[in-house]
Amino acid sequence: MGETSHFTNPKSLAVIGASNTPGKIGNALVKNLIESGYKGKIYPVNHKEKEVLGLPSFPSITEIPDDIETAIFVVPAKKVLDAALECGKKGVKNLVVITAGFKEIGRAGAELEKEFLAICRQYNMRMLGPNCVGFIDTHTPINATFLKGFPPKGEIAFISQSGAILASILDWSQTAGIGYSRIFSLGNKADLSEVDFIAEAADDPNTKVILCYIEDVAHGPEFLKTVSEATKKKPVVILKSGTSQSGALAASSHTGALAGSNLAYDTAFKRCGVLRVSSMSELLDLAIAFADQPVPKGDRVAVVTNSGGPGIIATDKAELNGLQMARFSKETIEELRSYLPAEAGIYNPVDVLGDAKADRFRFALEKVFKDENVDSIALLLCPVAVTEPLETAQALIELSREYPEKTVIAAYMGGQALAEGAKLLTDNGIPCFAMPEPAIAVIAGMSSYRKMKERAVARQKAEDVKPDQKTVKAVFYDVSRDNRLALLGSEASEVIEAYGVAVAPTALSQSPDEAAEIAEEMGYPVVLKIASPKILHKTDVGGVIAGLQSSEEVKNAYVNIMETVHRYLPNVVPYGIEIQKMVPKGIELIVGMTRDVQFGPMVGFGLGGIFVNLIKDVSFRLANGLTSEEIAEMISETKAYMLLKGYRGDKPADIAAISEVIRRVAILARDFPEITEIDINPVFAYEKGVAALDVKITLS
Amino acid sequence: MGETSHFTNPKSLAVIGASNTPGKIGNALVKNLIESGYKGKIYPVNHKEKEVLGLPSFPSITEIPDDIETAIFVVPAKKVLDAALECGKKGVKNLVVITAGFKEIGRAGAELEKEFLAICRQYNMRMLGPNCVGFIDTHTPINATFLKGFPPKGEIAFISQSGAILASILDWSQTAGIGYSRIFSLGNKADLSEVDFIAEAADDPNTKVILCYIEDVAHGPEFLKTVSEATKKKPVVILKSGTSQSGALAASSHTGALAGSNLAYDTAFKRCGVLRVSSMSELLDLAIAFADQPVPKGDRVAVVTNSGGPGIIATDKAELNGLQMARFSKETIEELRSYLPAEAGIYNPVDVLGDAKADRFRFALEKVFKDENVDSIALLLCPVAVTEPLETAQALIELSREYPEKTVIAAYMGGQALAEGAKLLTDNGIPCFAMPEPAIAVIAGMSSYRKMKERAVARQKAEDVKPDQKTVKAVFYDVSRDNRLALLGSEASEVIEAYGVAVAPTALSQSPDEAAEIAEEMGYPVVLKIASPKILHKTDVGGVIAGLQSSEEVKNAYVNIMETVHRYLPNVVPYGIEIQKMVPKGIELIVGMTRDVQFGPMVGFGLGGIFVNLIKDVSFRLANGLTSEEIAEMISETKAYMLLKGYRGDKPADIAAISEVIRRVAILARDFPEITEIDINPVFAYEKGVAALDVKITLS
Incomplete structure (x- = not known):
């Protein structure tokens, strides 16, 4: 994003719509620019005034006798197009458009925004x-907003899709004395969006942690690429609102129904190494922790407190959040025992007791800091009679x-x-913090970042496969000529077999004799199964007969199925009947694929069979760029993994073969963007190999 | 708890160990008593002083020329027994023992505590x-603590097992200006415990909500009885720490392994109508809400805000916490539309936009308050340019x-x-609040209280059954004579059959011929299944052969099993072989029972079969006093319920029969406290009736 590199430090600025009238945005903005100590040149543009707040004013940007790098727009919406043209001619690089009245007010505004962008x-x-x-x-310093106040210098970059939330955070932080490096209000994101400023902040030496509040992502693929790079450099913490599941209801496949847009964001954030939080407090708490403290080297946390209660609360929270309570060395325990009172807690949590003054805290902390089995330390202090909060802080x-x-x-529990x-x-x-829980929560959050980074380093793109694309194309051609979107089971089986997935032999027949022959x-x-893309639950309409042992039985079953289905669904004309060789029962799994409008195809894996929607044991990853490590992760996240490893003395299943199925489904989805959904349910996993039984593929 | 009714308002007080030395607890305490404005008489007891802080002092309580209702102990531990005897002789009713050095310091202290209690x-x-x-x-007023400061008058009662956390809360609340009615520090709970003070606070007209921080419950059955009554009168909110699951690992049954002590607390709290929170912030947030606001009449929440972002965050949180976003009446929507700017959000959340002053907020709020489809209102305000926080507050x-x-x-999002x-x-x-999430969280918490109360009213104790206890006793007699704790499958089946649970016919045979005959x-x-309480997983040692169709096959299978098991486990001498009639496959369920040391037997219900520990779809309730409504709740909480209702067009299963199994297992557990664990897994549910297949019972 070389183009935005001067956004936060422009050589010269024009404020189009600058004003001398207090209360107007064009006035507040120029005032903020001046008061922030900005060292570049500020040129107010106002066709009525000679001066604005003591600075010479110009009737138009074109009349400024200097190069202008950035223009800030505070004129009414109806004037932006003319002003934009003038900026273009003047050679302006960056526009900061405060002006409202665009996409957010409906169709007419959206049109105006489009024209505006075209000029840019x-x-x-x-x-x-x-x-x-x-x-x-x-750090520049510059305040190119109309908000009240200027935050202290700091190392937190904050990028917000909501201007009001930005105002809240700013006011809140000023009261609490929290510093920021940069703050961006994204507005309608007509051009620049979160990805641009995340990328820039990742390279900003004054920024240690990047916070975002977003309601959507403008460009999925760009987000994935840019943010994956950013998180390798520094933590990116995102509060993404709008998690309602209503969008997921429309999906027609199992996999699709389980996914939904919120899960797509989860999956994308996981891929990028983004820390996703679920509340504003978490967002701010983590920001402070990342800005001020190193990322813990491991999961082992030590708790030092002057009371049992907070120690228990912290232990509960640590266990819940996937941290480990550090196990001290023998030496540490002996030293603590030798000095602390007999009733003190010398294991972890260390309870120095209610009558501890700062010296006892210092002693215990010293031993705990020294211990190599400790990665992070939480000090929890209650205000009991003799507590010395100031001296204890000094020791820490x-x-x-x-x-x-x-x-x-630390948690100083009181007021x-x-x-x-x-x-x-x-x-x-x-x-x-004022409570013990957030103290442990931020340690856990920071540890998650470390783990995500470690995983990202370990990842290598999986090898490619050489599939038989011709077969797939031929099947899709037939389907399209037939004006269908859903493939028949036999067709879907052919497609995944072409991508190297083992399928139970399946073929379509159109008469009892043909069926018997096959x-x-x-x-x-x-x-035997009825073949019709219009029949979703074949068993329910008598469309399946299993366990056939002879050609005679097959012929009878054929007639039987046709008759029964016709009784249930007289208006459906089946394509025939599918014959599938029965294979031994294995562990029932589902492998599937669904597409997200922002982040593209996602593969899903989990416990299969008829209860897949009941148990919802399915994990997802983005299909594009899927790595072997991610496949291993997604398998190990599920309950199905317990079965695959060998449940209660069973022999383990062929996890390598299952991984291959997932990988190949991902590649199929990448190669054929016209596939909207894939369900393989069940795929049986055996001690050796797998077999896909029921395959559904839908095209767009 | 008539006995404690004067605890908070004693006519007269003696402070045993009162002191003139600043910094001593005996000094701080007398000072607090005086300064709190306590109107009863205060008698310092100190054998050296003539006066303590201006009050005449006595060498011993026996020499006070007045009746003493309450004595506060701040003497060293070694003096408490003598002082207690004197109090006893003096006719003192209540002791408040600040003195430490008892159970918390180990065995010697525990002994001392016992003797002390005996005198009481x-x-x-x-x-x-x-x-x-x-x-x-x-409200008395009285401050019988040695803590600094006295909270403002209020309607929150706080009962804490941790003195330090109490000190924290007090300091925190004083800073935030939060008032309390009563505060109790429970200490070691040698005599009085949370139940006593919960009961008292429930009847205290000055208390609207009861908060507890506890680490354990002293008397399970008393807790259940007392707290169930208290929650009918006012909300009881509890932070129970110590949720580690390690205790559950030792259990030998499926049901036991799934339960654990933390779940027992959950179950007990559910029975009593207690609101359980998981952090100190939640505890305090809810306390404030209950103290100041009415419990919402329904789940329908309206959100009014001056910014889209917080509105979305609030909607997410509401959905997550089981609230409904209110659907406004046509009239409300029309009125909002007619007055608010075109870009405003007129549905729920109502977005009055960033340029809203107090008048616009007032208009929107007025319409929302008036709407009958709204039970609760959350106002979320961001500090944007023209916001009028004071005037908006006034309108609200x-x-x-x-x-x-x-x-x-309200959430005033800023500083x-x-x-x-x-x-x-x-x-x-x-x-x-300063953030939108806690605003919605407290509405959700208050709504939970309403729902729990509604459920409690609906509950009636289920009818009793007339079981065949004789058969059960006979079986248990045989088992004990045999020096076993685990029942054989055939024995366990007999036991539950005696309690009216339908079992697949099962019998024990001790020779191939007997087996064939049966x-x-x-x-x-x-x-055929090997019969030995020492073999947990029978299939793994070749101990099960199914599908036998003739006496010949049965005889062969008998020999076969015996030989195979002997090869695997040469040292186990089986009791014989069990024969069970094979019944048609139904929906596989588990019904079980395990005992908690505090709260007694708990019944569990969920998806059964071999994956029960994998899927963990089991809900629990306390067995004693189990109501039909609770049984219905526990069934409907599980994923199994989806199957029972008729999954994907299947006919529904006999839920009444399953309910009966749960009820009868609960009664069996009540009638025979020597049963420690029961597992019926699977029990098949059919369209009509049920059949228990595999029954395990363990005795203590």
Whole structure:
């Protein structure tokens, strides 16, 4: 994103719509620019005024006798097109469009936004907004917003799709004394979006952690590419709202019904290494922790407290969030035992007791910091009679400096009595909460980031396969000539077999004699199934007869099925009857694929059979670029994995073969974007190999 | 709990160990008593001083020329027994024992505590503590603690097993201006415990909501009885820490392995109508909401905001927490449409837009309050340019007074800019949070309380059954004579059959001929299973042969099983071989029972078969006093319920018969406390009736 690299540090600025009238946005904005200490040149543009807030004003941008890098728009919507043209001619690089009245007000606004964007494209200008509140960089420094106040300098970048939430966060942070490096309001995201500013912040030396509030992602593939790179450099924490599942109801396949857009975001964030949070507090808590503390080297957390209760609460929370309570070395335990009172807790959590002053806290903390089995430390302090919150804070700060590689978080559990100590901690880079739970939660969140990064490093793209694309194309051609979107079972089987997935032999017959002939060739037993894309639940209409052992039985079954189905569904004309060789029962699995409008194909894997929607034991990954490690992860996340490993003394199943099925389904989805959904349910897994039984494929 | 009714308002008090030395607990305590404005008489007891803090002091309680209702102990542990005896002789009713050095320091302390308690019992004195920080009642008023500060008067009762957490909450609340009615520190709970003070607070007219922090429950049955009554009167919100699952690992049955102590607490709390929270913030947030606002009459929440983002966040949270977004009446929508700007959100959430001043907020709120489809209202306000937080607060307060039956919660999302408005709201009884999520969370929590209460009213104890106890006793007699704890399958089947549960015919044979004879009588097909309580997984050692169709096959199978099992387990001497008539396959369920040390027997129900531990679809209820409604609830909570209702066109199963099995297992557990665990897995459910196949019963 070389094009936006001057966004936060422009050499010169024009404010189109600058105003001398207090209360107007064009006034607040120029005032903010001046007061922020911005060192570039500011050129107000206002066709009535000679001066705006002491700066010489120009009737039009074209009349400014200087190059303009960035233009900020605060004019009414009806004037933006003319102003944009002038900016283009003037050679402006970047537009920051505060002006509202575009896509957000409906069709007419959307049209205007389109025209506006076209002018930007024509003159090679980039646009932030429209309908945004601007941006801030505390290091430049520059405040190109109309908001009240300017946050302290800090290392948190915040990118928000909601201007109001940005205003909230800013006000909240100023009160709490939390610093930011950069802040962007995205507005309607007509041109630039979260990906651009995430990419830039990832390379910004003043930024340690990137926060986002978003309601959607503008460009799925770009997001995946850019954000995957960004998370390798620094943590990206996202609050994505709009998690309603209603969108998922329309899907026609099992896999599709289980997925839905919220899960697609989860899957995409997992791929990119994004930390997804579910509340604003979590977002801010994690931001503070990442900004001030190192990412823990491992999952082993030590808790030091002056009371049993918070110690238990912290232990519960640690277990719940996948952390480990550190097991101290013998030496640590002996040292703690030798000095602390007999009733103290010397294992983890360390309880220095209610009568502990700062010296006892210091002693215990020292031993815990020193212990190599400890990756992170949570200090939980209650305001009991003799507590010395300030001196205890001092001890923690000193030890934290001595052991800079250990992550340190505090909870000063109280209000006024502990305020001074808590402030000393936060002023010295130790995040301090009022409750024990968020202290443990941020350690867990930071550890998740470390694990995601480790996994990302381990990943290598899986090898490609050489499928028989011709067969697939031929099948699709027949289907399209037949004006269908759903493949018959025999066709779907042919398609996945062409991609190297083992299928129970399946063929279509159109008469009792043909059926018998095919069965003779396959060998017995066989199962007969009605062939019609219009019949979803074949068993329910008498469309399936299994366990047939001879050609006679096959012929009878053929007639039988046709008659029964006709009674149930007199208006459906079946394509014939499918004959499938019956294979031994294995572990019933489902492998499937569905497409997300933003992030493309996703593969799913889990327990199969008729209860798949009941048990919902299905994990998903993005199909494109799927790695062997991701396949291993998605298998191991499911309950099916317990079965595959060998449940209660059973022999393990052929996990390698199952992995191949997932991989090949992903490649099929990539090669044929016209496939909207795939369901293989069940696919049987055996000690050796697999067999796909029932395959459904739908085209767009 | 008539005995504790004067705890919070004693006529007269002695402080044994009162002191003039600042910094001593005996000094802080007397000072707190005086400063709290306590109107009863305070008698310091100190054998060296003439006066303590201006009050005449006595060398011993026996020398006080007045009746003493309550004695507060701050003497060292070694003096408590003598002091207790003197109190007994003096006729003291209640002891508040701050003194530490009892059970919490180990064996010697536990002994001392026992002796202390014995003296209390002898003289009919009740004890709070020992090792507690005392109690507070702001309405009496009295501060019988040594903590700093006295909370404002309020309607929240707080009962804490941790003195330090109490100190935290107190400090935190004083800073936030949150009022309390009563506060109790439970200490070691040698005598009085949470149940006593919950019961008392339930009858206290100054208390609207009861909060507890506990680490365990002292008396399970008493807790169940007392707290069930309390929750009918007012909400009881509990943070129970110590949720580690490690305790559950030792269980030997499926049902036991799924349960564990944390689940037992969940089950008990559900029975009592307790709201269980999982963090300190939730505890406090809910307390404030219950204290200040009415419980919502229904689940329908309306959200009014000046920004889209928080509206979406609130909608997500509402859906996640089981609330419904209210659907406004046509009239409301029309009125909103006619007045609000075109771009405003007029459905739910109502978005009055960023440029809304207080008048627009007031208009929208008015319409929403008036709408009969709305039970609760969340106002979410962001500090954008023109926002009028104070005037908007005023509008909300006025409307809330006009519609006192509607629940109102606010989120003023910001810091300093909104502080004044937020304070106005809280001062006027409208809880105000800094983030949108807790605003919705408390509405959801309050709604849960309403639903629990409704359910509690609907409940009636299920009818009793008349079981054949003689048969059960005879079986247990045989088992005990045999020095076994585990019943054979045939024995266990006999036991549950005696309680009216339909079982597939099962009998024990001890020779091939006997087996054949039994099979002939039963009718074919039959299955043969090795009979030995030492063999848990019979299939794994070749101990099961199914599908036998003739006496010849039965005889062969008998020999076959015996030989194979002997090869696998040469040291096990089987009891013989069980013959079971094979019954048609139904829906595989599990019904079981396990015992919790605190809350007694719990019944479990869910999806059965070999995957029960894999899928963990089992819900639990307390067996004693189990109602038909609870049985219906526990069935409908499981995924199995989807199957029972008729999955994908299947006919529904006999849910009444399954309910009966659960009910009868509960009664069996009540009648025979020596049964520690029951597993019926599977029990097949049919369109009509059920059949238990594999029954395991373990005795203590």
